[in-house]
Amino acid sequence: MTNDMKITRPFDMLNSSLNKQVLIFLKGNVWIRGKLKAFDVHLNIVLEDAEELENGKPKTKFVDVFLRGDNIIFVTV
Amino acid sequence: MTNDMKITRPFDMLNSSLNKQVLIFLKGNVWIRGKLKAFDVHLNIVLEDAEELENGKPKTKFVDVFLRGDNIIFVTV
């Protein structure tokens, strides 16, 4: 995100990350990386061309994955 | 899901997966695979011809199984 884009509400950050690569940290020490395709106010998220990471390295690939919002700890770009 | 189908909300992915094989990861390290028959906004899901997996191999078969949404971590196709 460039400094030109102003974030005033938390979900603005996700809006500006659509179709970009994001890294998501879930409860249970699960890390998933992929292209952000959709999200809703519950933080339910769909990633495309995603992969679960173990020790930072790809472990399992997913064409499409739906992540339930309430297991998400953080989303970063 | 082909690239032709546009996902704009997370549940669109589930809609386009109806009657297809999905793999679901639940809390407590439970994996269940089956044909997606129904879901609702709470992510309650019914699978048909389902099986619980252990170390990636079938362990128990279920004709029909109702999964309570709040134990689901992710759903993948």
Next chain:
Amino acid sequence: MTNDMKITRPFDMLNSSLNKQVLIFLKGNVWIRGKLKAFDVHLNIVLEDAEELENGKPKTKFVDVFLRGDNIIFVTV
């Protein structure tokens, strides 16, 4: 459930299982089997002639048991 019955919402599966034997998996690795007498939208469930299972074998019998919905992981027929 025969293939003739169409499930379009998850609770349809429970409706078609009323008065039939179901197997329920609860948090804490508790398994209970019994005849499905009633359920509501919170997945609160009453079973009749029920039994708790340990390693797949009957451990305790219950004439009637009320299961609180939010401890249920899945219900299968």
Next chain:
Amino acid sequence: MTNDMKITRPFDMLNSSLNKQVLIFLKGNVWIRGKLKAFDVHLNIVLEDAEELENGKPKTKFVDVFLRGDNIIFVTV
């Protein structure tokens, strides 16, 4: 409960158990037995002449005890 009483909603079972002995299993492996005096839709329950059980034997007696609904796993008669 006799077979003459029809349960159509889960709370019907509790209604028909008022002033009767019930056994309640709570999270944390706590078992409490007593006479069912009151309950509400959150499954908050008051028992009279109750006792906590340990290995099926009485451990502590309570004249009246208010159980918060969301710790209850099941209620049986």
Next chain:
Amino acid sequence: MTNDMKITRPFDMLNSSLNKQVLIFLKGNVWIRGKLKAFDVHLNIVLEDAEELENGKPKTKFVDVFLRGDNIIFVTV
């Protein structure tokens, strides 16, 4: 509570216990005893002249303590 007082809803028991000594069991195996001064529908509770117990013996004294309702397992008189 005498048998003369009728409990029809769970919170009736707490109402009839105002200004009396109660014993509260909280998640994490915490026991607190004190005089019940106030409660609300979320089971938030204020006790006066309270003490935390360890193995049934007083450990820490509190002039006033506000207990958040959702950590409470049971309240007994």
Next chain:
Amino acid sequence: MTNDMKITRPFDMLNSSLNKQVLIFLKGNVWIRGKLKAFDVHLNIVLEDAEELENGKPKTKFVDVFLRGDNIIFVTV
């Protein structure tokens, strides 16, 4: 709080504790002490001149700290 102040609802205790020193016990065995500056109905709390305690002794100091309500077990004065 003197005996002259009547607590009729739990939050009355917090109201009468504004700008006074309080001690808060959070999940995960975290203790924080500080001056109560603000709270809301979710029990979100702001403390000023606060410190986290370890074995009853100051460990970390905070000029201002916002505590999320649902991690709070109890608040005492």
Next chain:
Amino acid sequence: MTNDMKITRPFDMLNSSLNKQVLIFLKGNVWIRGKLKAFDVHLNIVLEDAEELENGKPKTKFVDVFLRGDNIIFVTV
């Protein structure tokens, strides 16, 4: 925050911390430090130029990170 700014509701503290460095403690013993860019009533928070800390030292850097509110224990300035 200077003593001149009056906090009357907990979120006032976050409002007065916008664009300032904050330190956030999350469940699972995760510490994240960064510039507060946005928050909402669920305590969802976006930090800019953030870093996860381990034993108080920077471990991972994030250009932008969205923290889900219900994992947050406290936010301090």
